[in-house]
Amino acid sequence: MKIFVLAEHRDGKLNRATWEVIVAGQHLAAHLKGSVSAVLLGRDIRGLAEELAAKRLHEVLVVEDERLAEYTPDGYTAALIEVIRQEAPAFVLMSHTYQARDFAPKLAAALGKALISDCLGYRVDDGTVIYTRPIFQGKIHADVRFADDPPYLVTFQAGAFRADEIEAASEPVPIRAIPIDLSPVPIRTRPLEVFREAKQAVDLSSAERIVAVGRGIKSEENLALIRQLAEALNAEIGASRPVCDSGWLPMDRQIGSSGQTVSPKLYLAIGISGAIQHVVGMKGSRTIVAINKDPEAPIFDIADYGIVGDLFEIVPALIKALKQLRE
């Protein structure tokens, strides 16, 4: 049983998430008595292939082509269809990154196969692999399985497996080039410059305390309350995406996968549900406090202290208590 893991890279560096998916592959291989190989697409990627070859893999498969120098959905899909056709893997595992979101469904559709996306984990039940994935923004989980033939395409959520559990190889594993002629493939999208918006005004990554506010605050005016709390705590203000999308706070206050990553000593999440895209940006915080009226909110999964209640009652009381402490 061949298990393939697609390695992702940008600017000559492998994405950390790749190691997590190799771990997923190594676990799955142990369960199903299979072998794990990494698949690497690009140009001038010898160094990356060698880095991968240091892990306990069956082999590292490399497709090098000028047309893969930069990621495009057409180029990646065409190359992977051919890899899958030639090598016939049973599983193709990926991380649920923005890049995989961009091409994995296309690859699956081109193959006429299903993609089970954003998985948190899996279990093997009577020989069948059952995947668990979040629905309703993580409030509920679902068990899902393939109702179709291989290849099985799966993406795993960041953090679903621990990169540090990766097994190293005692000696480098073979690197094998797969010859593919991509010249007839039309590449319809043209990637242009990668950039950041004008210099960020605030750097939350060094803040010791952050009061983060979510959609539960309901309106821009109510932010006054958050400002008072931040002042009483001597904290910076952060926010979830919808607060910034609505223009209530500038984009550079956004915390999460498309915003900043922070790890303060204290993170207060107020009216934030705890969707994975937010959580990846703050789960490294030392002490996490969540205030939310919904006891099922996923944020409570990572909070050290939880308060189930109305923020409009709790926050004023907290401001008062902090002021008393100062006096």
Add this chain to the structure above:
Amino acid sequence: MKIIVCLKQVPKRDLALRLNEAGTWIAEADLSWEINEPDAYALEEALRLKERLGGEVIVCSLGPARVEQALREALAKGADRALHLLDPAFEGLDAFNTARVLAEALRRESFDLILTGLQSDDHGYAQTGVILAELLGLPHATIVMQIEVLDGRLKVKRELEAGWFQWVELPLPALLTIQSGINQPRYATLKGIMGAKKKEIRRLALADLGLSAQELRNKQELMRVFFPTKAKRTEFLEGTPEEIAARLVEKLRYEAKVL
């Protein structure tokens, strides 16, 4: 420019969800519904493109009878007409088959651009738009935060991780999946709401699309749904707001030592 917007109706955020008795999905009986958040941004973007360049905005949704309300709302905001893909055979379709049905319906329209949301709030596959593009043979770009229409082409700003972006060019016709925050969606006006009553919502069923139920066998099977057990032992603080505040301050001071 003729633009199609695929929108999905999902349970209103902020509702307490319950599971159905079989544990196979949520209990839908007493829920209220809204347009999936990024889809609402996609609709707004389509309306703005039409205002700039002229043309037509057609909204399309696959779902049960209640979905008509979402389509009416889109018409009230300014969409010109709607397609409602409605058939008992469309219930519980996975991402591939949802896209399959959408593809059959949209193939019958000539269009320049299809917009979808990047992800649905309920299933959260983050797939339907991209599959649809592939089935229709269209180039696509995902997680789009800005659209510029050049001469026969698009230049779009894609969001990447950690605050990075990338410009990408692609030819028309194309499909884009839209990210929340690309614009500020409008509200429907009273005039719009009145006007929407006269606009067409065309219903298309399985047979109208030349599909059969056999062809729509799901490729992935949803076996059961459940509330996750919390991995971390959160210490919950209870009492009146004053008591909770006092206890939290104490905890932060003496246990967590962050004050």
